[in-house]
Amino acid sequence: MIGILHIGSFALYGVAGALLGVSLMRDMRRLTALASIVVAVGLVIHAAGLADFTATWDQLPLAGLGPALSTLAFLIGLGFLMAATLGHASTVGLVLVPIVTVLTAVAAVVGIAPGDSPTSYRAGWFFLHIFFAFVGIAGLAVAFAAGLMYLLQFRELKSKHFGAIFRFFPPLETLDRLGRRGLLIGFPFLTLALLLGWAWTVSFDVPPGNLKLTWVVLIWVVFLTALLARLGAGQKAERGALASVIGFIVVVVLYVVLRVQEVQQGVFL
């Protein structure tokens, strides 16, 4: 059932992504609203899948690669829905929905089953640590999407090219605000995740240099850089957008590198 629900949500995210793509290419603005509704339905099914996982395995879907990626996809999907409804920027789905679709697909392919980490790792606050970290990453993903679109829209406006991006993407101010909010919401959660992670290493005598924690520290540094880039004078919005985009790419690339290294030692995430 868990797998079926995940495939169902993946299919809906895929449909939403296709709708957004068509809406951009054909200049059909109304399709973006429809895509948001499709994503919302996908999220409901996704939530049912995650709830089913919790009921079946008697633990939250946070440990193990499949469940962890699925939860992250779900949180990023929620971030998109908030951006579309509260931020009036449903077109950020052009970036976020493909991310959600890919994460859900990978989760379904690797299997939605708990990881084989020691039981002692599965204390309540360990799950809280992962959950907070994921909320932080979801915030960074929203900031990345808004930042990427900001940079593209900025270039269109500067170069006086009034094509599909000019018409379809939200105003610079909206994208800047969305990116800022993504960081401001994500940063406190990630800081909490970092503190909980540090406490966890102390409590369970985890050997220093734990790659998972290294990765979270790196995300925290990326967050801080992106936030600091928004301070001061000059083109702070552009700097902030650039820092969010580069930071998110660095986080993803480093995750892949760390994961490859960690394969021999155990399961990362």
Added chain:
Amino acid sequence: MPIVVLGTNHNTAPIDVRERFAMARTEAPAVLADLVDSGAAAEAVLVSTCNRTEIYLSLADLQRGDTAFREILADRVDVPMEALRGYLYLHRDKAAVRHLFKVTSGLDSMVLGEPQIQGQVKEAYQLAQETRGLGGQVVGSTLNRLFQAALRVGGRVRSETEIGVGAASISGAAVELAKKIFGSLRGRNALVIGAGEMSELTLELLRSEGVRNCVVANRTYERARELAGKWGGKAVSWADLEKSLPGTDIVICSTAAPHPVLSLERFRTAHPKAASHPLCIIDIAIPRDVDPRVGDEPNVFLYNIDDLRQIVDDSLDRRRAEIPRAEEIVANSVAEFWSWYSSLAVVPTIRDLRSRGETVRKSELERTLRRLSHLPAEDQQAIDALTRSLLNKFLHTPTVRLREAAGNGHGTAVLDSVRYLFELDEEPKEAEQSEQAEE
């Protein structure tokens, strides 16, 4: 009663004729009341904008209503009625309904899809609703329903198609560009350099978008003060132009100066390079008022008249591509309205049919009850109820069929048949004859 629209618009008459036909809001009630009170029309609504003067009538006598309105127009332009022929158009029934639906949808506007017409038609309709002639309101059930439907169609076309999307004028394109940078313009600050017509048009639009502070700078300070006063802004002298630049979000330049008013050096002096807020400069002057190199400064977005024209052309192309979908909505709505309107035509026949049935029922009942006068009152009432019930059941299906026929376009043939079969156009004879025979 036919529905008719008679009028003139930007397609049929040049501006010098249209402006003479145009009627002020204060004149409309008298015209409407005259038409209705004189019996030339049963209902009337007058739509008068800068691009059209049209009267929508529901009338019993087409010729009379047409002539009456033509006379009103002829009086206004002071030319013989014959000379008006080329400027006027007349649409009747379905064509009139289609015309109004196209008007409210912006399909008949000079600028395709422009939104103001919807509000103007609504205002005209409300004015007509408030107007009273000698016999009461000048708008009745037909035009009420027609205008409500037209306003709904206008809303649908705008929400379901992209006929009104994008800027369709230079000043609209300027606002669209500013909105692509700032999102909402509410609370933004604008500096207008030059006080010409284009500056004023753009300023008007910016104000309507919620721009808070408007500063006007012009070589002639008096003109700057005049324009600023009109739009609730502040005038500054030409020499103080630089002082107004910091803190400004949008700059509109439209002077007739033969050389750039805002050179790169002047701009750099006035606007710090490290400014953290974007600055949108719209230069609609020819020759240009702003040195093009200013556009290379960080956080500065500089656009000239050609850029704005490009946006307008793109928008109009996209609007034109939406015409078939908009026309489809209009066609479906016309069919829907016409189905309702046609069903009105059967109402008198249904009424006559029921009246004829009731007359026969009553006369037969009276005759029978005279013979059965010994029956108690309750029994007589039961017989009365029985005949009433029989009549209702008998007439139910013909009534439904008549309404259906009206809706599917077979109304006239069926109506004629019913009127012939039941002798609805003749005085009742049979009942009288049988009554006389009995006596």
